[in-house]
Amino acid sequence: MGDYLSQTWELAREYDVLGAFWVNIQLTFWAAILSLVLGTALALMRISPVPSLRWAGTAYVNVFRNTPLTIIMTFMVLGLWGQLQVTLAPDFAGNFFRLAVIGLAVYHAAFVCESIRSGVNTVPIGQAEAARAIGLPFLPAARLIILPQAFRGAIAPLGNTLIALLKNSTVAAAASVTTETSSLMKTMIEFNSNYIYGIFLTFAIGYVILVIPIGLLTTSLSTRLAVRR
Amino acid sequence: MSTQQSVLFDAPGPRARRVIMIGNVVGGIVVLGVAALVLLALGRKGQLDADLWTSLFTADAWQYYFIPGLQNTLRAAGFAIVGALVFGLVFGTGRLSQLRAVRVVSGIVVEFFRAVPVLLMMIFFYLLLGFNKVDDAPFLAVVFALVLYNGSVIAELVRSGVGNLPKGQGEAGLAIGLTPSQTLRSIQLPQALIAMLPALVSQLVVVLKDSALGQIITYNELLRAAQLFGVGNGNILQSLVLAAVIFIVINWLLTLVARWLSRFLSGRTAGATTTGPGIGNPTVVAGGPAEDAPAEAAAR
Amino acid sequence: MRTRHAGAAVLAALTALTLAACGGGEVGDDSTTTDPEQTAGGGGGESIKIGIKFDQPGLGYQDGSTYTGFDVDVATYVAGELGYSEDQIEWVEAPSAQRETMLQTGQVDMIFATYSITDTRKETVAFAGPYFVAGQDLLVAESNTDITGPESLEGKNLCSVTGSTSAQRIKDEYAAGVQLLERPGYAECVTALTAGQVDAVTTDDIILAGLAAQPANQGKVKVVGAPFSTERYGVGLPQDNDICEDVNAAIEKMIEDGSWEEFVTKNTEGTGYTPNASENPPTVDPCA
Numbered sequence: 001m002g003d004y005l006s007q008t009w010e011l012a013r014e015y016d017v018l019g020a021f022w023v024n025i026q027l028t029f030w031a032a033i034l035s036l037v038l039g040t041a042l043a044l045m046r047i048s049p050v051p052s053l054r055w056a057g058t059a060y061v062n063v064f065r066n067t068p069l070t071i072i073m074t075f076m077v078l079g080l081w082g083q084l085q086v087t088l089a090p091d092f093a094g095n096f097f098r099l100a101v102i103g104l105a106v107y108h109a110a111f112v113c114e115s116i117r118s119g120v121n122t123v124p125i126g127q128a129e130a131a132r133a134i135g136l137p138f139l140p141a142a143r144l145i146i147l148p149q150a151f152r153g154a155i156a157p158l159g160n161t162l163i164a165l166l167k168n169s170t171v172a173a174a175a176s177v178t179t180e181t182s183s184l185m186k187t188m189i190e191f192n193s194n195y196i197y198g199i200f201l202t203f204a205i206g207y208v209i210l211v212i213p214i215g216l217l218t219t220s221l222s223t224r225l226a227v228r229r
Numbered sequence: 230m231s232t233q234q235s236v237l238f239d240a241p242g243p244r245a246r247r248v249i250m251i252g253n254v255v256g257g258i259v260v261l262g263v264a265a266l267v268l269l270a271l272g273r274k275g276q277l278d279a280d281l282w283t284s285l286f287t288a289d290a291w292q293y294y295f296i297p298g299l300q301n302t303l304r305a306a307g308f309a310i311v312g313a314l315v316f317g318l319v320f321g322t323g324r325l326s327q328l329r330a331v332r333v334v335s336g337i338v339v340e341f342f343r344a345v346p347v348l349l350m351m352i353f354f355y356l357l358l359g360f361n362k363v364d365d366a367p368f369l370a371v372v373f374a375l376v377l378y379n380g381s382v383i384a385e386l387v388r389s390g391v392g393n394l395p396k397g398q399g400e401a402g403l404a405i406g407l408t409p410s411q412t413l414r415s416i417q418l419p420q421a422l423i424a425m426l427p428a429l430v431s432q433l434v435v436v437l438k439d440s441a442l443g444q445i446i447t448y449n450e451l452l453r454a455a456q457l458f459g460v461g462n463g464n465i466l467q468s469l470v471l472a473a474v475i476f477i478v479i480n481w482l483l484t485l486v487a488r489w490l491s492r493f494l495s496g497r498t499a500g501a502t503t504t505g506p507g508i509g510n511p512t513v514v515a516g517g518p519a520e521d522a523p524a525e526a527a528a529r
Numbered sequence: 530m531r532t533r534h535a536g537a538a539v540l541a542a543l544t545a546l547t548l549a550a551c552g553g554g555e556v557g558d559d560s561t562t563t564d565p566e567q568t569a570g571g572g573g574g575e576s577i578k579i580g581i582k583f584d585q586p587g588l589g590y591q592d593g594s595t596y597t598g599f600d601v602d603v604a605t606y607v608a609g610e611l612g613y614s615e616d617q618i619e620w621v622e623a624p625s626a627q628r629e630t631m632l633q634t635g636q637v638d639m640i641f642a643t644y645s646i647t648d649t650r651k652e653t654v655a656f657a658g659p660y661f662v663a664g665q666d667l668l669v670a671e672s673n674t675d676i677t678g679p680e681s682l683e684g685k686n687l688c689s690v691t692g693s694t695s696a697q698r699i700k701d702e703y704a705a706g707v708q709l710l711e712r713p714g715y716a717e718c719v720t721a722l723t724a725g726q727v728d729a730v731t732t733d734d735i736i737l738a739g740l741a742a743q744p745a746n747q748g749k750v751k752v753v754g755a756p757f758s759t760e761r762y763g764v765g766l767p768q769d770n771d772i773c774e775d776v777n778a779a780i781e782k783m784i785e786d787g788s789w790e791e792f793v794t795k796n797t798e799g800t801g802y803t804p805n806a807s808e809n810p811p812t813v814d815p816c817a
Contacts, residue, residue, distance in 0.1 A: 047237055049237070050249050050253065052252065052253040052257060056256065056260065062481055062484075066434065066479075067438070067473050067476055067477055068437075068438040068441035068473075069441075070452060071441065071472065075469065077710075077712070078469070078712075078717060078720060078721070082720060082721045082726050083274050083466065085270070092686070092709060092710060132238070142237070146237070167346035170346045171442070176712065178711060182348045185349060189356050190356070196353070196360065200353040200357075203349055204341070204344075204345040204349065207344050207345050274723075281745075292593075293591075293594055356630065356634070358634075359630060359633070360633065360634050361634075447622060456713070456714065457583055460583075460584040460714060460716035461591075463716075463720075463744075
């Protein structure tokens with residue numbers, strides 16, 4: 001048993017498992033920022049007074065929420081880069097990394113949008129009525145009154161989306177990012193099939209270690225920041 | 230939606246209507262412009278040639294590629310959602326058990342499988358079953374991975390479904406002399422299950438989407454079938470577009486079913502299938518948790 | 530009581546949905562089914578599972594319900610010599626990246642999938658053959674004149690499939706400054722090539738010839754025609770097999786009775802490709 005553990009540990013160092021996790025963390029970080037911006041814009045569109053914007057926001061969410069991420073990632077490489085010639089970095093590794101970030105962001109933006117919308121739902125009607133009563137138009141009302149409270153109410157679902165994003169970053173393999181965890185785990189098991197359990201557990205526990213703090217943090221934040229009513 | 234009134238903004242007056250109209254037109258022009266640019270770029274690359282698209286609608290394409298692929302996708306998703314339901318009921322009630330040990334073990338199992346990426350589990354099961362010479366390893370690997378992840382999500386739905394019931398329900402059961410586990414089984418669970426049905430249907434959307442990961446481990450589902458079809462006809466992009474459309478339509482219909490279920494069932498359980506009035510646009514309120522709760526889980 | 534009925538009804542509906550979906554489907558035809566009856570027998574069973582490529586026209590290619598190509602013809606012949614008729618063969622897709630795993634895991638009994646015999650691979654699987662010798666070459670756009678061989682790829686973009694060694698070889702031995710794109714299949718590489726995002730696609734000449742001959746690609750791409758390696762295609766077998774000698778005997782017989790020649794001609798017709806005559810037809814290696 002101890003031998004098995006130390007062998008697995010040796011393997012993990014030899015194959016640079018930490019490096020692979022670092023790739024996934026970077027993918028997650030950039031995609032989280034992008035999807036938060038995009039998702040907030042979409043949520044604003046969906047609650048805005050302009051019908052065409054509402055329609056566009058709804059269409060976006062319905063399309064991207066219902067498409068498998070694998071297909072989106074493949075389109076990033078074959079469509080966005082392959083056909084539309086959108087090149088994001090001079091070198092291939094950087095280029096596909098950024099394409100994967102965009103793929104992850106456009107997919108998760110749909111979920112961020114829905115999270116924020118559910119946060120908007122936690123804001124009482126009186127708040128919006130008060131904003132209107134003092135003469136605020138839609139955008140200032142949203143910026144000053146609605147969104148600050150909505151974000152607080154949306155922390156729990158946003159945290160869940162972040163966790164999903166971290167786990168989904170493994171699908172970057174479909175966008176030709178070859179250095180991330182799922183690709184590395186497959187290679188490691190293929191060449192060291194005796195250690196299949198140890199290798200899987202190494203990666204699985206790695207994700208548990210990353211996911212649980214995010215869960216705890218968002219839970220504590222959402223109770224601490226919740227608007228007392 | 231456009232006819233319903235939101236509390237977020239006033240009913241637009243003549244000037245606002247003009248501004249909105251201009252906004253609509255400008256927005257429309259921008260969208261059309263981007264679409265035109267994309268289509269032009271694709272056209273220059275010859276991706277819009279008619280035969281690349283028409284070959285998708287031949288009998289061969291459907292008989293040998295898309296329909297069998299879709300069948301495989303549905304087959305994996307069907308087994309997975311039923312397995313996940315069983316897994317979720319076992320471990321969800323496990324987390325509500327009177328016995329501390331059962332609660333702790335169930336909690337660890339659920340939290341573990343919720344944290345591990347589905348793709349990692351699929352690859353692991355694919356290789357593990359394969360090394361042990363199990364037949365049909367790709368199919369089983371897809372199903373196992375989906376059951377473990379979605380099962381643990383459903384376990385949480387069960388737990389929160391019971392937790393969200395009014396306290397009086399459990400107290401009433403105890404008051405008429407039922408044991409705590411009898412109360413759970415015959416009073417709380419049935420109501421919690423009804424309340425979570427919409428969320429369960431939404432979870433099916435997640436299962437369907439994730440089954441597409443099976444193409445990475447050679448399971449011949451819809452996405453893989455689309456890729457294979459694209460090879461022979463030089464239209465891999467077009468073929469993938471068709472696969473994506475099929476996924477979107479099925480999942481969108483399931484979302485509608487979930488929303489309808491949530492409205493339909495709201496009168497049949499003491500659990501909450503709708504939220505109180507919010508200030509977002511009116512459909513959100515009507516949708517209730519079918520929109521909100523799954524939205525959190527549905528990202529995977 | 531009403532709640533219970535509604536619950537039961539929806540559960541029943543879910544179950545029905547699952548049962549309806551149970552039928553399953555097979556992409557291509559039903560031959561890839563792992564029907565328990567067919568696969569139960571290990572040695573001397575009813576059928577044999579052969580791994581081929583499904584996406585390489587001219588070698589191993591799924592065309593609706595049938596399979597065509599040189600690898601398919603050779604596999605059918607060898608299986609015939611081993612006592613399996615054509616309808617006892619189950620064709621299974623063996624993508625490049627999965628070939629070792631599929632043999633190790635018993636998903637297939639043999640692999641005929643442009644599978645080069647290498648020492649690294651011999652560590653995990655066994656080989657019979659070779660039954661063909663190809664060479665690594667480059668596929669470029671029809672109008673391209675500046676790429677004449679692997680050396681001219683310096684600073685260029687190159688596409689190859691995941692799990693194949695051919696791209697890595699160019700990077701290691703010829704042009705360190707080449708940028709690599711890895712996709713799951715060659716068709717995706719050709720799509721990127723015709724769109725101008727990569728300058729060349731690399732793999733064995735016979736595979737490239739098959740791709741170039743596809744109606745959708747004709748007039749858009751060409752094979753450079755300067756092979757720079759020797760790829761000896763072997764029959765992939767599990768390491769603990771007992772059929773290596775029989776497979777070798779079958780390959781020798783196929784070359785002797787003219788079937789090999791016939792398969793090559795039939796599958797390369799119209800591609801302008803001729804196999805390297807100094808290496809072909811090959812003599813088989815003794816089994817390890």
